[in-house]
Amino acid sequence: MSKRAIDTVFEALFTLTDLRVMLRDTAPFHELDDDEKKAAEEMIRTLEGDIKVLREELIR
Amino acid sequence: MKCTADIDVRDVDESCINIDPIQVGGRLTADAMKAVIAYGDGYSVCDHCRKPFRLDYIKKPPIQQFHKDLAKFVNMDVVRVVPGARRGFQAVAGTYVQKGDPVLITALSHYTEVLAVEGNGGIPREIPANTDNIITAEAAAETIEKVTAEFGRSPVLLFLDHFDYQYGNEHDVRGIIRVARQHDIPVVYNGAYTVGIMEVDGKGLGADFVIGSGHKSMASPAPSGMLAATDERAAEVFRTTAARTDVTGRTFGIKEVEMMGCTLMGVTLVGMMASFPHVKERVKHWDEHLSRGRRVIESLERIVGTRIRSEMPRKHTLTRVDTLKSFDRIADTHKKKGFFFTSELKARGIAGIIPGATRVWKFNTYGLTAAQSDHLARAFLEIAEKYGLDIE
Numbered sequence A: 001m002s003k004r005a006i007d008t009v010f011e012a013l014f015t016l017t018d019l020r021v022m023l024r025d026t027a028p029f030h031e032l033d034d035d036e037k038k039a040a041e042e043m044i045r046t047l048e049g050d051i052k053v054l055r056e057e058l059i060r
Numbered sequence B: 001m002k003c004t005a006d007i008d009v010r011d012v013d014e015s016c017i018n019i020d021p022i023q024v025g026g027r028l029t030a031d032a033m034k035a036v037i038a039y040g041d042g043y044s045v046c047d048h049c050r051k052p053f054r055l056d057y058i059k060k061p062p063i064q065q066f067h068k069d070l071a072k073f074v075n076m077d078v079v080r081v082v083p084g085a086r087r088g089f090q091a092v093a094g095t096y097v098q099k100g101d102p103v104l105i106t107a108l109s110h111y112t113e114v115l116a117v118e119g120n121g122g123i124p125r126e127i128p129a130n131t132d133n134i135i136t137a138e139a140a141a142e143t144i145e146k147v148t149a150e151f152g153r154s155p156v157l158l159f160l161d162h163f164d165y166q167y168g169n170e171h172d173v174r175g176i177i178r179v180a181r182q183h184d185i186p187v188v189y190n191g192a193y194t195v196g197i198m199e200v201d202g203k204g205l206g207a208d209f210v211i212g213s214g215h216k217s218m219a220s221p222a223p224s225g226m227l228a229a230t231d232e233r234a235a236e237v238f239r240t241t242a243a244r245t246d247v248t249g250r251t252f253g254i255k256e257v258e259m260m261g262c263t264l265m266g267v268t269l270v271g272m273m274a275s276f277p278h279v280k281e282r283v284k285h286w287d288e289h290l291s292r293g294r295r296v297i298e299s300l301e302r303i304v305g306t307r308i309r310s311e312m313p314r315k316h317t318l319t320r321v322d323t324l325k326s327f328d329r330i331a332d333t334h335k336k337k338g339f340f341f342t343s344e345l346k347a348r349g350i351a352g353i354i355p356g357a358t359r360v361w362k363f364n365t366y367g368l369t370a371a372q373s374d375h376l377a378r379a380f381l382e383i384a385e386k387y388g389l390d391i392e
Helices: A003-025 A034-058 B030-038 B063-073 B085-096 B111-119 B137-151 B173-182 B231-237 B267-302 B327-333 B339-347 B370-386
Strands: B078-082 B102-106 B123-127 B157-161 B187-190 B209-213 B225-229 B318-322 B360-364
Touching: A003 A034, A003 B030, B030 B267, B063 B078, B063 B225, B063 B267, B078 B085, B078 B267, B085 B111, B085 B157, B085 B187, B085 B209, B085 B225, B085 B231, B102 B111, B102 B137, B111 B123, B111 B157, B123 B137, B137 B173, B157 B173, B173 B187, B225 B231, B267 B318, B267 B370, B327 B339, B339 B370
Parallel strands: B102 B123, B102 B157, B157 B187, B187 B209
Antiparallel strands: B078 B225, B209 B225, B318 B360
């Protein structure tokens, strides 16, 4: 069992959910202000880290 | 984009400003979406269900505490979660209404209240609305007298919508409840359009029951809702089973008859719970939502011929508008008929109004950001301008 992989899958899904809500809050044009861009950047960085962990855990 | 081979992704709220009159208060919070991801399986909240085996006793996730918090939230004594407000109406009607009993509703009551009465053999009688489509305490008093004379006894129950689904008008719930109490008529406060978006004080209003809709106003998945009662009424509506089967002699512990045992056993409940902290907070900001909605109304009123059919000034973000003498005039000659309006709104990223509607229609601005409500207000004016309607 890879608890780390399980946790990472949820973390990634939750981060994607936060991005989804950002899309909702900024609909219909999705023009992000500086704070929103910063938050989006942080979320994307988290996702990139999650993908790296999943590679390590599942595709060894 | 597809979810599965046959099911499209639903992305209306990501792509557009959604002003569907019944959808906006039920949009999930991020936390509810996350809970939905984790608790999508059938009996997902039942992993730690132990004796006495009832939903409202489960401590992990903290369902027991949620029930207490929810009761406090609407200032009532006892709460159960139910699969939609309608199942709350049904539980109350199932407890108090017998065949042939008169039951009061109003001229603007939701149809599910009527079905709940009918399902138990009751006879609905409506309190009429006045010319402004408001239900008053005076009308309630007159109707009680009239119905009592007709049936030789008082109505057994009164269903009362604080804000109705047709106009989003506020009705004199406090005054009407006072009148009902003088006649010992239990009152069901229907908060489908209030609980979860504005503060509700059930006992302060004198209600016997407060019913809320999770999917309409509590940022929760459907079907979800809540039925709250005073201690006195809770003993009646949440009575437990007394049955013993004849062959096997089985009994069923403390399962509640009207609840059919447990109610929301998975994603609906956990969605409600996950949104609840946000819901508790957002009700404190109702005025901001109202004020954004009013900005949109001001724009619509500037379009000559447009009439707001709901009470003014607006006290709710759900509004009924009459554009017979504005947008509907364009529809008369446009090749797309009323769909021109839908297309123009869609081109501006706005969805949720009944496709083709240009006569009398409803919309709801609840939950929009300031930028989104400004965009919506501008969009109505732009469309009017484009088609040569006069703007004041």
